[in-house]
Amino acid sequence: xxxxxxxxxTGRNGxxxxxxxxxxxxxxxIRLHGKAQDRxxxxxxxxxxxxxxxxxxxxxxxxxxxxxxxxxxxxxxxxAASFLADDGGRFVAEVEKIEL
Numbered sequence: 001x002x003x004x005x006x007x008x009x010t011g012r013n014g015x016x017x018x019x020x021x022x023x024x025x026x027x028x029x030i031r032l033h034g035k036a037q038d039r040x041x042x043x044x045x046x047x048x049x050x051x052x053x054x055x056x057x058x059x060x061x062x063x064x065x066x067x068x069x070x071x072x073x074x075x076x077x078x079x080a081a082s083f084l085a086d087d088g089g090r091f092v093a094e095v096e097k098i099e100l
Contacts, residue, residue: 018059026065031050048080073098 015023029045047066049059054070062068068082069076075098082091 016059018049019061022060022066046084048083050076 002066016018026045034037044065047060048069049066050069050072051058052072056087060068067080069079078094079091082094
């Protein structure tokens with residue numbers, strides 16, 4: 001079963017099941033831990049979606065707390081680490097040094 005088949009159902013407002021579950025998870029984290037400013041500036045939860053064979057659709061749209069990666073190599077780990085560490089400059093540098 002592919003990701004598209006397993007998560008292909010639609011949730012609220014036409015969103016994917018992944019987004020419906022992600023929004024529920026984020027709401028629960030805020031309820032349990034408070035907003036970022038209440039946690040001393042600690043970042044909230046983030047989601048990294050890796051499509052081994054990327055297509056034109058994604059299960060979760062790109063936004064500040066969601067990273068979509070198409071394909072896979074050892075570089076994915078550095079890119080994901082930069083995204084999770086909120087290091088925008090390092091993130092851009094990691095992406096730029098990937099040879100296509």
